[in-house]
Every structure is written in structure tokens, then in C-alpha cells.
Amino acid sequence: MEKIIEEDKQGQALVLDNKSGNTKKLFIESYGCAMNFSDSEIVASILSENGYNTTQILEEADLVLVNTCSIRDKAEQTVRKRLEKYNAVKRSNPKMKVGVLGCMAERLKSQFLEEEKIVDLVVGPDAYKDLPNLLSEVEEGRDAINVILSKDETYGDISPVRLMSNGITALVSITRGCDNMCTFCVVPFTRGRERSREPQSILSEIQDLWNKGFKEITLLGQNVDSYLWYGGGLKKDFATASDMQKATAVDFDQLLEMVAVGFPKMRIRFSTSNPQDMHESVLHVIAKHNNICKHIHLPVQSGSNRILKEMNRLHTREQYMNLIDKIRSIIPNCSISQDMIAGFPTETEQDHQDTLSLMEYVKYNFGYMYSYSERPGTLAGRKMEDDVTDAIKARRLQEIVDLQQKHAWARSEEFIGQTVEVLVEKVSKKSAEEFSGRNSQSITVVFPKEKYKIGDFVKVTITSCTSGTLKGKAVGWSDMN
The missing domain is CATH 3.80.30.20 (tm_1862 like domain)
Known part of the structure; x- marks a missing residue:
């Protein structure tokens, strides 16, 4: 269970800058822990070199991949619902291929491919480099599977693309x-x-x-x-x-x-x-x-x-x-x-x-x-x-x-009166006039934008809080800039 499941990120569709010359469309969603989201970046990087640009429009995809989690039953049920959705779309676009990546792929390989016949390919966490070969198998009308676990695969030679579009x-x-x-x-x-x-x-x-x-x-x-x-x-x-x-x-x-x-x-x-x-x-x-x-x-x-x-x-x-x-x-x-x-x-x-x-x-x-x-x-x-x-x-x-x-x-109340260093990550969800970021202790801090910008390290004096958020006022840049 040492896998933090961040609920607000579940089912995020990864979108990257298009690479000129790529003609096929990839729709990839991720569920589960940070490792799964990191793995999706590796997969997108591999497929970008093999003719695929990402899309957020499911209906136009040539290839739909869902990166899955087996840590809780709820996560598996969510993925099954998504597979039903993909297959409903696939009925009107028969050329679309559907694949399962990650932990559920390893655990339910035979069910997905042979018994339920709801996917075209199944790829385990150590087999992403084999994706181009597996896709060739699928193009020739065969189901494709590789869930072999490796003793040495770390993807150290793959330069991942980045989920975080803020670049921070x-x-x-x-x-x-x-x-x-x-x-x-x-x-x-x-x-x-x-x-x-x-x-x-x-x-x-x-x-x-x-x-x-x-x-x-x-x-x-x-x-x-x-x-x-x-x-x-x-x-x-x-x-x-x-x-x-x-x-x-x-x-x-x-x-x-x-x-x-x-x-x-x-x-x-x-x-x-x-x-x-x-x-x-x-x-x-x-x-x-x-x-x-x-x-x-x-x-x-x-x-x-x-x-x-x-x-x-x-x-x-x-x-x-x-x-x-x-x-x-x-x-x-x-x-x-x-x-x-x-x-x-x-x-x-x-x-x-x-x-x-x-x-x-x-x-x-x-x-x-x-x-x-x-x-x-x-x-x-x-x-x-x-x-x-x-x-x-x-x-x-x-x-x-x-x-x-x-x-x-x-x-949270212990921080009131303290001045903390915050890395500005985004505009606050609740107010367009405020920035949101985290301090060193990984607590969210919200403060008025003023002259600062996303990516700045800002010193913020905390004036109030909720159980999960600190609120304050910026007092200057930190020496991390």
C-alpha cells in the first residue's frame, strides 16, 4: 500500500506537444500511484518515437491505453468502467486499438485477452520498450501480450516526457x-x-x-x-x-x-x-x-x-x-x-x-x-x-x-506567524487573484499573486489556515531563485 493514490489526478489524459511527422493519435489515461503516472510519461516517449502524437479526444484515437492500478478494488472497478467506454467508442471506430498497461495488466492478463476479449494488447510494467513490436502484432490481427517481469529494466535510457504541463x-x-x-x-x-x-x-x-x-x-x-x-x-x-x-x-x-x-x-x-x-x-x-x-x-x-x-x-x-x-x-x-x-x-x-x-x-x-x-x-x-x-x-x-x-x-496552526518558502506551482482553484504552491513540509500555501509568477520561490508569512491549507502574504523572494 506504499502507493499514494491522489484522487484528483485519477484518469488524467496525458497530452504532449505534437511531433511533426507523426500521423497516429494516442489517448492514454493513468490511474493509481505516482509510479503509474511516471510510467505513462515513459510510454508516451516511446510511442512518440514510433509515430504517435497524444490527443485528449477519445473518439479520434488510433490507440487507447489505460495505465492501471491493482492496489484497491475501487481502482480496478474504475478501470473496468473505462474499458467499457473505450469499447463502446470502438464499435463505431473498429480501427481503434485498446490496450491495458501496468499492474492490472500483469494480474488479469488472461481475463482481458482471452476470456472477456475487451482489449487488443496487454503490457506489463517492465515491457514498455516492447510496445512497437506488440503494436505490429496487433496490426496484423493478433492479440499481443508481454507481462514478463525484468531483473534489470529501469528505463534509465528513456528520457520521459512530462505530465506536468506547468514545467515546474x-x-x-x-x-x-x-x-x-x-x-x-x-x-x-x-x-x-x-x-x-x-x-x-x-x-x-x-x-x-x-x-x-x-x-x-x-x-x-x-x-x-x-x-x-x-x-x-x-x-x-x-x-x-x-x-x-x-x-x-x-x-x-x-x-x-x-x-x-x-x-x-x-x-x-x-x-x-x-x-x-x-x-x-x-x-x-x-x-x-x-x-x-x-x-x-x-x-x-x-x-x-x-x-x-x-x-x-x-x-x-x-x-x-x-x-x-x-x-x-x-x-x-x-x-x-x-x-x-x-x-x-x-x-x-x-x-x-x-x-x-x-x-x-x-x-x-x-x-x-x-x-x-x-x-x-x-x-x-x-x-x-x-x-x-x-x-x-x-x-x-x-x-x-x-x-x-x-x-x-x-x-497547520503551528505555522501561523511563521515565514515559509513556497514554490509557486499554479493559480489557486478558489481565486484567480491568488497563487498556490507547497512549502518544504509539503503543505499547500495560498497567497495573493502581487508581483510574483509561477516558478518563483517566495517567502510567505502565514496568517491563517484550514486543516490542509495555509494562507498568508508574500514578503519577498527566497534565495532559491
Whole structure:
């Protein structure tokens, strides 16, 4: 579940500048976490080199792709509804081809192609470079499928196009896959084992973004803290690496340092972290560099040791709280956010109370909270009975959400009177006279436009707040400009 699902971005259709000479139209929608949106950028880049320009008009598309998520049942149901829509359009435009990418592709390959016959091609997360070949198969009247998971594919040689049309913030993928076999999670089965991307390709991509005027990057992975480059290959095979490979290996704190030093005027974020993999050395790097944002997304999932063990989380409640204490000590102004699951199999009222008490201890700035939904193929789905009723799940989730709302208010109020640095990202949704951006702690800040522009780093004195937004007045540019 270490996949933040940003609801306002679901189903976004990617549109890029047209490339002259391209004659075919691609319609591509993305669902799920930031990794899926990042992957859509890679897919669009590959297809741009193979004759496709993007379109937002479904009816004129030659190729329709949906990049899918398997993390929650709701996400799968949404994608199925979209596939029904695509096929309704396809009936009046038989030349249109429909394909499924990503995590659902890996999980439901035979259903989509053979049983339900609702798509023409199915492409897993490690097979995007094979898209031109697969499309040739489809053009010749055959269904096409490639869901082979790779030991070394990181797409480090693909220069992704960018979803963010504001040209300010960008995602930079540094790892793929996951080795943490949490019993509720499909990611290791849909994205494969963990492998890291070569550091120089990461730095080259960031340099390209800097040259194009981007101001902020997010280093992205299912588990960024366990980044480890030793020449390629799976993280689990590092134990058998040569002495030279081990001596020259680059881990996450070193990569973070390289990026921060190499791009002192670029703001740096990262997501997602796993408690058992976040080492103190990373905290010291964050504290040392002003351009590394003071926010850590640290999923916990439950406050109960018994449930954490059932989930195969590799940390205890006490270890997690100890890590929180370290973060507060080393980075006093750091915000912390969470992922939380309500109603995991066998969860008792006491387990739930343990979660609430952990939340009281941490007082998170914000969080992503879900009731448990059984995912086919996971260990929990195979071996555990989903025995907490929907009514109890709903009540417990509401109690978690209510407590988070209370803590978010209190954390927001702490900013009142402070002057914070904000990267202006867009015009505010509520007023054309105001800008919206985020501070270092990843909290949204809204302030009057005045003389500033999108892409500026602005110092803003906070005067009021809601639970999720800070409001203030600009007092000048920051030295990040």
C-alpha cells in the first residue's frame, strides 16, 4: 500500500506537444500511484518515437491505453468502467486499438485477452520498450501480450516526457519493484523484485529538467530508502556482488547527497519510504541541505504489533515510534505523513485503539487512509479470511480520518506567524487573484499573486489556515531563485 493514490489526478489524459511527422493519435489515461503516472510519461516517449502524437479526444484515437492500478478494488472497478467506454467508442471506430498497461495488466492478463476479449494488447510494467513490436502484432490481427517481469529494466535510457504541463515539478524514477512482501500488497507480484537505476542516468535526467526550467523533482520508487546501485541487477543479489561492486555501491543517502549538491537551486522531494529501510544517515542528509524538503511520507499501516506481524510489516510499533523520535530530533521542522489501513483481517477493537494511540503519539500532518480491501493473489487474499464487517471497517476508518483531521488542524496552526518558502506551482482553484504552491513540509500555501509568477520561490508569512491549507502574504523572494 506504499502507493499514494491522489484522487484528483485519477484518469488524467496525458497530452504532449505534437511531433511533426507523426500521423497516429494516442489517448492514454493513468490511474493509481505516482509510479503509474511516471510510467505513462515513459510510454508516451516511446510511442512518440514510433509515430504517435497524444490527443485528449477519445473518439479520434488510433490507440487507447489505460495505465492501471491493482492496489484497491475501487481502482480496478474504475478501470473496468473505462474499458467499457473505450469499447463502446470502438464499435463505431473498429480501427481503434485498446490496450491495458501496468499492474492490472500483469494480474488479469488472461481475463482481458482471452476470456472477456475487451482489449487488443496487454503490457506489463517492465515491457514498455516492447510496445512497437506488440503494436505490429496487433496490426496484423493478433492479440499481443508481454507481462514478463525484468531483473534489470529501469528505463534509465528513456528520457520521459512530462505530465506536468506547468514545467515546474517532475517525477524522477530511481527504483522499480519491491522486495517487501507485505501480505496485503500486490506490488511485488505486479512490478517484480527491487532494482535500482544507475546514478548517472538519474543525474542526467535531473540536469535535463534543470535546463528546461523545472524547479522541483520527486525521487520516486516503491521503496526509495532501499535504493542500491552496484552495477545493475536485483537488490537481493547484492550479497553475491564482487568486493569491488560492494566498495563502489551507491545507496540512498549518497544519491540524495549527490542530487542536493549537484543541483543546489533545485528543490528535492522523495517518496515512498519504508520504516525498516530508513536509516539515520538519510535524516542527516535531509537536515544538512536546505534544498531537500523537510517532509517524510512514512507509511505505518497499523499501530498494533499483532496486526503489523500479520501484515508482514518488518517493523514494530516501538521501532516506528523510535524512528519518529529520531526524525523529530534530527529534523525538528519535518512534517510526517502516513498510510493507514482500517479493518485488516482479525483486527480487534484493541488493535484499532492501538492505531489511534500511535496517531496521538505522532500527530501526523496528513495521511492516506483506507479500509482494507482484499486483493487477489496476495498472501492475505489467499490465506486470511476478510472477517471484519464492512460496517466496522467504515466506523474505524471514520475514527481514523476524524483523528487525522484534528491533528492536521493542530499541525497547520503551528505555522501561523511563521515565514515559509513556497514554490509557486499554479493559480489557486478558489481565486484567480491568488497563487498556490507547497512549502518544504509539503503543505499547500495560498497567497495573493502581487508581483510574483509561477516558478518563483517566495517567502510567505502565514496568517491563517484550514486543516490542509495555509494562507498568508508574500514578503519577498527566497534565495532559491
